[in-house]
Amino acid sequence: MLVAERQRKIVELVNERLSIRVSELSKTFSVTEETIRRDLEKLEKEGLLERSHGGAVSIEKEGAEVSYSEREITSAEEKRAIALEAVKLVEPGDQIILDASSTAWYMAKELPDMPLTVLTNSIKVALELSKKEQIRVISTGGVLIPASLSYVGPLAERSLTMYHVNKLFFSCKAVHPNSGLSDSSEPQSLLKKEMISIADEIILMADSSKFGKRAFSQITAISNVHQIISDNNMDEGIRKQLEEMDVKIRYVNETDLS
Numbered sequence: 001m002l003v004a005e006r007q008r009k010i011v012e013l014v015n016e017r018l019s020i021r022v023s024e025l026s027k028t029f030s031v032t033e034e035t036i037r038r039d040l041e042k043l044e045k046e047g048l049l050e051r052s053h054g055g056a057v058s059i060e061k062e063g064a065e066v067s068y069s070e071r072e073i074t075s076a077e078e079k080r081a082i083a084l085e086a087v088k089l090v091e092p093g094d095q096i097i098l099d100a101s102s103t104a105w106y107m108a109k110e111l112p113d114m115p116l117t118v119l120t121n122s123i124k125v126a127l128e129l130s131k132k133e134q135i136r137v138i139s140t141g142g143v144l145i146p147a148s149l150s151y152v153g154p155l156a157e158r159s160l161t162m163y164h165v166n167k168l169f170f171s172c173k174a175v176h177p178n179s180g181l182s183d184s185s186e187p188q189s190l191l192k193k194e195m196i197s198i199a200d201e202i203i204l205m206a207d208s209s210k211f212g213k214r215a216f217s218q219i220t221a222i223s224n225v226h227q228i229i230s231d232n233n234m235d236e237g238i239r240k241q242l243e244e245m246d247v248k249i250r251y252v253n254e255t256d257l258s
Contacts, residue, residue: 001029007039014049014058015216021055047174047213059184078207078231081252083107085229086169086205092116094166097195098125100150100188101171103205111135119163121156121191123149138163145187152187160194168199174213175206177241180222182215189217202226208234222247 001009006029013028014020022040026033040056043049049056083106090096092114098104100122108118108125113132120126121140129137142156170192173183181204183189196202196219204225211234227248234251242249 003039006031007043010036010039010056011043011048014056017058019052019055019057024055045212046176047215078209078233078252079103079205080106080110081231082205082207082229083110085250085252086203087111089167089169089203090116095119095164097165097168097170097199098122099168099170099192099195100125100148101205103171103207104169107169107205117165119160119165121151123151140191143187145185148185148188150188152185152191156191157194160191160198163198165199167201167203168195169203169205170195171205171210172219173210173215175204175211175222175228176214177212177222177238177245179214179218181219181225183217183219184215186217189219192219196220196224204228205230207231211235211238 009029010025013025022033022036025036029036040049040051043056044051047059050059079102083103086107087110090111093116095117096119098108098118098120100120104120104122105124105128108128111129111132113134116135117138118125118129118135119138119140120129121142126137126139129135140151140156140159142151142159143153144150145152172181172192175181183192202225204227206228208231211230222242222245225247227250228242229250229252232251232253
């Protein structure tokens with residue numbers, strides 16, 4: 001069995017059982033415990049699991065989403081700086097999508113009150129934009145996810161197929177040069193795939209902590225993203241990889257915020 005295949009199966013086992021011991025993985029794959037420990041160290045660095053004493057535990061929590069309040073305070077200054085940069089790409093008369101990410105909410109707060117149509121699956125984004133008279137807000141509807149205050153599921157996905165937008169502004173859990181964009185929630189990933197399919201321009205808003213990692217559910221390849229807005233704390237190795245792939249990135253400096 002190839003190393004990459006073994007590591008992929010390790011992640012599958014950890015997510016299936018939520019936790020597993022090194023000794024069990026060693027017997028399952030007929031390799032030494034030291035080999036398994038090296039595998040787990042690599043997989044932890046990629047954000048695919050978390051090492052524990054004597055084994056590994058799943059970071060997926062059976063597909064549960066991180067609460068909105070927790071996401072809102074994580075890398076808050078970076079997200080606000082990214083959102084301010086994203087607002088510069090919005091023009092009067094645009095039809096755009098804002099997803100249910102905390103960065104999209106920061107963007108909704110910063111958007112000026114101008115003629116605009118915003119399609120969103122986020123309750124927080126919709127409430128923020130309701131304060132602005134010239135912005136027309138369309139909600140996808142669907143199954144409510146309380147943790148993220150967002151709508152997902154077949155109804156949300158079908159509602160998106162009725163529209164076409166100029167620009168999509170969205171985020172995700174992880175961005176990897178080889179594996180592309182991914183999320184911890186499969187329903188959110190499926191909805192973001194649908195968002196991408198109806199937008200002319202795809203703009204990813206992702207702080208530097210998300211790069212070089214992989215999450216459970218695949219969204220799309222980096223090549224399908226027209227530009228990325230991130231902070232300037234990105235790992236130099238990842239930055240060079242993305243430059244070699246001709247990915248367009250706008251870097252912001254959160255220290256410039258007033």
